Amino acid sequence: EAQVTQNPRYLITVTGKKLTVTCSQNMNHEYMSWYRQDPGLGLRQIYYSMNVEVTDKGDVPEGYKVSRKEKRNFPLILESPSPNQTSLYFCASRVTNTGELFFGEGSRLTVL
Amino acid sequence: QKEVEQDPGPLSVPEGAIVSLNCTYSNSAFQYFMWYRQYSRKGPELLMYTYSSGNKEDGRFTAQVDKSSKYISLFIRDSQPSDSATYLCAIDSGYSTLTFGKGTMLLVSP
Numbered sequence: 001e002a003q004v005t006q007n008p009r010y011l012i013t014v015t016g017k018k019l020t021v022t023c024s025q026n027m028n029h030e031y032m033s034w035y036r037q038d039p040g041l042g043l044r045q046i047y048y049s050m051n052v053e054v055t056d057k058g059d060v061p062e063g064y065k066v067s068r069k070e071k072r073n074f075p076l077i078l079e080s081p082s083p084n085q086t087s088l089y090f091c092a093s094r095v096t097n098t099g100e101l102f103f104g105e106g107s108r109l110t111v112l
Numbered sequence: 113q114k115e116v117e118q119d120p121g122p123l124s125v126p127e128g129a130i131v132s133l134n135c136t137y138s139n140s141a142f143q144y145f146m147w148y149r150q151y152s153r154k155g156p157e158l159l160m161y162t163y164s165s166g167n168k169e170d171g172r173f174t175a176q177v178d179k180s181s182k183y184i185s186l187f188i189r190d191s192q193p194s195d196s197a198t199y200l201c202a203i204d205s206g207y208s209t210l211t212f213g214k215g216t217m218l219l220v221s222p
Contacts, residue, residue, distance in 0.1 A: 004155075033209075040120070042214035043156075043200065058209065090155055100146075101202075101210060103155030 002027045004104035006091050012110045013081055021076040021107050023091030031094045032074040033058070033101070034066065036087040043090070049074055081111040115139055118201055118213030127222050131188040135201035135213045138182065142211075144204035145177050147186045150215065151197045159199075160186065191220045 033048035045058030049068040065077040091104040118135045148156035160175040162168045176185040201213040
């Protein structure tokens with residue numbers, strides 16, 4: 001089954017404690033992306049990657065890091081989480097830079 | 113002016129009603145137009161995809177694009193309670209990113 005898998009789905013952490021949200025896709029897609037979704041603000045892109053070892057900032061990259069060492073994986077790293085990073089995070093992928101974007105189920109992060 | 117504007121709703125309709133959801137956009141470079149549906153606690157999933165002005169129909173759903181007015185619409189005929197979800201328009205310049213509207217929450221009551 002074609003899918004984008006994120007882990008963890010739910011996480012409560014404390015300010016400053018580094019965390020990583022993993023994302024994996026099994027569709028051999030070149031393009032992967034991270035979004036955060038907040039009430040009243042909609043989906044906002046954090047980072048995206050056009051291919052292995054190629055990453056670029058989206059609209060709200062501050063406080064986040066990503067890496068793309070393998071085609072299927074695109075982890076989101078919060079080096080020092082802060083309460084304003086409490087949000088619902090989605091990983092997504094698509095074949096190239098156009099076309100249908102497939103989303104994961106989401107990771108709800110709470111930073112206390 | 114924001115790139116994509118979408119009324120957040122909620123929009124409440126009775127079962128069987130025709131629903132109209134709309135977005136306006138500002139960047140005439142946008143080429144591809146999509147509608148995503150997002151159920152509660154789920155990721156968005158693609159509902160309709162089009163790249164030209166005019167109408168595209170898929171079952172009870174019709175996507176309409178008017179590039180001259182920078183206006184896109186999604187019509188749902190014979191709406192069902194299972195259509196209750198948030199609908200997001202998404203517009204693609206064809207380069208690297210999709211620009212999403214904030215989503216309209218639709219509630220269809222039995």
